[in-house]
Amino acid sequence: MMIILEKGFQQTKKFALDVYEMDAEDWILTFGLDIINPVAVLIERTITRLKERRSFDIDDIIKEIEKDEKTDREIKNAGAGLFEAANTWGIFSKKRGLSNKDNSSCKRGCNDCSDLSIYNSVGSFNVRALVISLVYKKIVQSKNGFKKKEEVESVSKGLDFFLLL
Numbered sequence: 045m046m047i048i049l050e051k052g053f054q055q056t057k058k059f060a061l062d063v064y065e066m067d068a069e070d071w072i073l074t075f076g077l078d079i080i081n082p083v084a085v086l087i088e089r090t091i092t093r094l095k096e097r098r099s100f101d102i103d104d105i106i107k108e109i110e111k112d113e114k115t116d117r118e119i120k121n122a123g124a125g126l127f128e129a130a131n132t133w134g135i136f137s138k139k140r141g142l143s144n145k146d147n148s149s150c151k152r153g154c155n156d157c158s159d160l161s162i163y164n165s166v167g168s169f170n171v172r173a174l175v176i177s178l179v180y181k182k183i184v185q186s187k188n189g190f191k192k193k194e195e196v197e198s199v200s201k202g203l204d205f206f207l208l209l
Contacts, residue, residue, distance in 0.1 A: 060135065060137040061135050061137065061175070062136075062137055063100060063102055063105070063136050063137075064095075064099050065178070066178065068087050068088040068090075068091035068092065070174075070178065071087050071091065071126075072084045072087055072088070073177075074130070074174050075087075075126050082115070082116075082119045083119055083122045083123045083126070086109060086112060086115050086120065086123045087123060087126075089112065089114070090108045090109050090112065093108060094108055101136070101137075101138060102127050102130060102131045103131070105127050106124045106127050106128065109123045109124050109127070133171050135171060135174070
């Protein structure tokens with residue numbers, strides 16, 4: 045981190061992801077599960093229920109897994125264990141709104157350099173790959189938003205032109 049400061053780059057804030065922004069598929073891929081694995085089915089059901097809320101964190105996911113009445117204790121323990129491991133990675137904000145939601149890497153004319161060297165593979169989980177894929181997903185969604193906005197403006201200008209005729 046010292047090299048970054050010596051080279052004149054500005055360090056802004058610690059990197060954090062919002063658990064709420066992750067879909068069940070993100071978790072299933074992160075944990076290396078097959079979509080028909082019973083733990084994956086439990087994760088899908090749990091995240092789908094939690095998405096009805098405005099926010100939740102990993103502790104809420106674990107609590108919701110424990111409450112699932114359709115799942116055997118062994119599968120619940122496996123699912124909860126995966127999220128307990130994810131809680132130790134240090135990449136998720138504890139509260140909604142404390143993540144890197146400003147999308148500074150997605151704004152036109154701005155470059156964002158994120159130091160991901162601190163995120164290594166933790167056991168069989170590639171945390172760095174997870175962070176990269178989630179940030180990339182965010183950038184693509186933001187870019188698509190910009191593109192849609194430009195298309196709407198373009199069509200609007202075209203309509204104005206035709207109305208003048």
